[in-house]
Amino acid sequence: MARFTRLQVISQMQKTGLVPLFYHADVTVAKQVLQACYEGGARLLEFTHRGDFAHEVFRELVLFAQETLPEMILGVGSVTDAAAASDYMKIGANFVVSPVFREDIAIICNRRKVLWSPGCGTLTEIAMAEERGAEIVKLFPGSVYGPEFVKAIKGPQPWTSIMPTGGVNTSKENLKSWFDAGVTCVGMGSQLISKTVIEQKDFKGLKATVSEVINTIQALK
Numbered sequence: 001m002a003r004f005t006r007l008q009v010i011s012q013m014q015k016t017g018l019v020p021l022f023y024h025a026d027v028t029v030a031k032q033v034l035q036a037c038y039e040g041g042a043r044l045l046e047f048t049h050r051g052d053f054a055h056e057v058f059r060e061l062v063l064f065a066q067e068t069l070p071e072m073i074l075g076v077g078s079v080t081d082a083a084a085a086s087d088y089m090k091i092g093a094n095f096v097v098s099p100v101f102r103e104d105i106a107i108i109c110n111r112r113k114v115l116w117s118p119g120c121g122t123l124t125e126i127a128m129a130e131e132r133g134a135e136i137v138k139l140f141p142g143s144v145y146g147p148e149f150v151k152a153i154k155g156p157q158p159w160t161s162i163m164p165t166g167g168v169n170t171s172k173e174n175l176k177s178w179f180d181a182g183v184t185c186v187g188m189g190s191q192l193i194s195k196t197v198i199e200q201k202d203f204k205g206l207k208a209t210v211s212e213v214i215n216t217i218q219a220l221k
Contacts, residue, residue, distance in 0.1 A: 002094045003066070004073050006115035009095045010135040010161070012043050012073055013185040017217035019163065020210065021077060021189035023048040024198065027060045033193060034061055036203040038069045040210025046077040046097055046187065055087055062092035075115075077187075082108045089114055097187075099140055101125050106132040117163060121145070123153060126160060136161040136184055143167025147181035154182040163187055170213050172220075179220040188213070 004012075013019065020037050022045060024030045030047075037045055047058050058076060065072040075095030076088040082104035085096045089108075095115040098105050102118065109116035110133050119140040120126045126137050139145055142164030150162055164178060165187030178186055192213065197206050 141166035
């Protein structure tokens with residue numbers, strides 16, 4: 001059962017402007033990453049559905065957040081079918097992100113009033129997703145489309161909310177280009193939570209980086 005409504009989720013995306021993306025098979029490491037992001041000011045985290053038994057790690061993160069990180073909104077990414085979306089919603093996913101547009105995921109998320117964000121690459125796909133209730137559309141891979149694509153979309157469809165993933169990094173210049181183009185928030189994975197951070201267990205450094213990125217985004221809005 002989701003702890004947050006989809007309107008609360010989209011509101012937090014608009015407010016903080018950042019959705020960290022992350023996967024790790026070790027529950028202890030995953031908890032440390034989650035806590036560092038939270039202490040840095042992040043209030044959303046997308047746990048990517050990639051490794052074997054990823055849902056078991058996610059379940060532990062949900063319980064951890066409920067006990068110690070009351071404002072943290074946990075969602076799941078890289079979901080490619082309705083069955084996986086359903087499994088994650090049963091264990092507490094507050095939003096579902098897909099790399100592609102799939103109507104079966106739209107239906108099952110809408111049935112439970114859970115926010116879903118489909119990966120779209122054309123204006124037609126974006127319109128179809130919005131007609132099926134998408135509050136925010138994932139632009140993936142963002143590095144292929146770039147801020148100019150976002151700016152072009154916002155012309156005929158100023159109501160469209162966009163979250164680019166891929167092609168987003170922590171630099172002020174990069175973030176400025178995306179937010180000037182009109183994105184609602186950005187998804188950031190390895191550029192934020194790098195292999196070096198994990199290997200060196202530099203969770204204090206991660207906290208500082210997350211804080212800096214969120215402060216930069218707030219200044220740009």
